[in-house]
Amino acid sequence: MDTLEENDLKFIRLLEVKAESFFTIGNYILENNTSFSQKFDMMVMQEILHLEIFLDDYGARNNKKYVYITELIASIRNFTNVMYTTKHIFDRISLYKVEDTVNGEKNFKESVNNFYEWSIGCLKKLYTEAFEEAKRLKVKIPQGKVDDRFFKGNENHFKLEQNIEKDNVELAVNRILELTSKYRKVAKSIHRENFGKKIKPKDLNTLIPFRVDEKKARKFQNILHGVQSDYDTYVKGSSEEKTHKNLKRLRGFVAVPMYLLGIVSWLSHFYERHLPTIRNTEVKEKISAIINTDELLHHLAYFGMNLCHKYLHIGNEIAEKILTYYSQPITMELPVPQPIGFHARPSHYISLIVNEFGTDVFLVVDGEEYSCKSVMMLLQAGGEIAEKGLKTVTFKGDEKVLKDLKILAEHNYCEDSSIPPELNYIRIARNFL
Numbered sequence: 001m002d003t004l005e006e007n008d009l010k011f012i013r014l015l016e017v018k019a020e021s022f023f024t025i026g027n028y029i030l031e032n033n034t035s036f037s038q039k040f041d042m043m044v045m046q047e048i049l050h051l052e053i054f055l056d057d058y059g060a061r062n063n064k065k066y067v068y069i070t071e072l073i074a075s076i077r078n079f080t081n082v083m084y085t086t087k088h089i090f091d092r093i094s095l096y097k098v099e100d101t102v103n104g105e106k107n108f109k110e111s112v113n114n115f116y117e118w119s120i121g122c123l124k125k126l127y128t129e130a131f132e133e134a135k136r137l138k139v140k141i142p143q144g145k146v147d148d149r150f151f152k153g154n155e156n157h158f159k160l161e162q163n164i165e166k167d168n169v170e171l172a173v174n175r176i177l178e179l180t181s182k183y184r185k186v187a188k189s190i191h192r193e194n195f196g197k198k199i200k201p202k203d204l205n206t207l208i209p210f211r212v213d214e215k216k217a218r219k220f221q222n223i224l225h226g227v228q229s230d231y232d233t234y235v236k237g238s239s240e241e242k243t244h245k246n247l248k249r250l251r252g253f254v255a256v257p258m259y260l261l262g263i264v265s266w267l268s269h270f271y272e273r274h275l276p277t278i279r280n281t282e283v284k285e286k287i288s289a290i291i292n293t294d295e296l297l298h299h300l301a302y303f304g305m306n307l308c309h310k311y312l313h314i315g316n317e318i319a320e321k322i323l324t325y326y327s328q329p330i331t332m333e334l335p336v337p338q339p340i341g342f343h344a345r346p347s348h349y350i351s352l353i354v355n356e357f358g359t360d361v362f363l364v365v366d367g368e369e370y371s372c373k374s375v376m377m378l379l380q381a382g383g384e385i386a387e388k389g390l391k392t393v394t395f396k397g398d399e400k401v402l403k404d405l406k407i408l409a410e411h412n413y414c415e416d417s418s419i420p421p422e423l424n425y426i427r428i429a430r431n432f433l
Helices: 004-018 022-033 038-057 067-096 104-136 169-192 199-209 214-235 239-243 245-274 282-290 294-326 344-358 375-388 398-408 421-432
Strands: 329-335 363-367 368-371 392-398
Touching: 004 022, 004 038, 022 038, 022 104, 022 392, 038 067, 067 104, 067 245, 067 282, 104 282, 104 294, 169 214, 169 239, 169 294, 199 245, 199 294, 214 245, 239 245, 239 294, 245 294, 329 398, 344 375, 344 398, 344 421, 363 375, 392 398, 398 421
Parallel strands: none
Antiparallel strands: 329 392, 363 368, 363 392
16 A cells, blocks of 8 residues: 555656646746737636646645645636636627727727736736745646747637528517516616725725625626527527617627626635635635735726626616617506605606616606606606696506506505505615615
């Protein structure tokens, strides 16, 4: 039976074989200051995954001698995933056509590039320490490096002509309404989770888990992935997509936040699993000396979360235009709230109902239309209604929304009663304002 010392020596020799590609790739990364291609990132991810499986098979994570090298390799895989996703966004931003109406595409690309450079810096620091730890373990490190002809440079994408058309228009419309509604729910949830709220540098350490964590980010990412999948299956290439430009625009505003959420989840994972934030160990303290925690949280908040919120906000406006286009408006006469009319409370509740559905609804007074999405517009209409002494008014919009407005009106707009169970979402939306 082998002794512990013999087993240790055997493991070192096995590690040298299994980690040869890992260190060969590391030689290339440490000697280059260029952007790496997605093909290169994919190769690194695959090699590190195989190496991690090998280490787990031998229980290296639970061995004092090998736990640090195992932690470093896991951290390197984490940042390689971040780099891969970031590169994907950068390479495809022009194809997604998510023109940033505030800062412009150029500034967005600069933000992506700056974040990518920071990720490369983290990767190099971790790889440098992995080499040092391998030397301490007396693991022989190969001197070769990968052939950079296959892995340097940016990929330039262009679109071939889309000449395949689906013919099931009715199905496409139904799917459009369903996926657009799902998208809006994610956008509202992200807003309610305060992804777009500015955070002071001194409060960054409260970001995880109080505002975000890996589980939450992956949940939203998976929902958006489902929306994207439905779009590509039922809408892409259809006559509906060719007719309505907002559909193609929405596709881009699904993709970019989805990938940003992937980055948020990987950075959250690294913070929770590899830094001394939840479980403080000697190994995690060493990792925290390599990767600056404040920098990581800054990028998580201002690149990942804030940009995700921003693009979902723009996408939500597009989604509402799509829903309004496909809605079938009707008119409905409803009573004026008693005894004061359309003052702040009933106007607020009306706007919450309308904004929940996303389609345009109008309060019509003498042919003048007032948007029910805006409390200020409703208050303005309320003044006209009071001046004319009207007892009933006409609402125009999608039938589903007007049905809920009718329930609100039947309860006198909750002036003297609680919110009915059918409209419980008003209470939830109100509490998040």
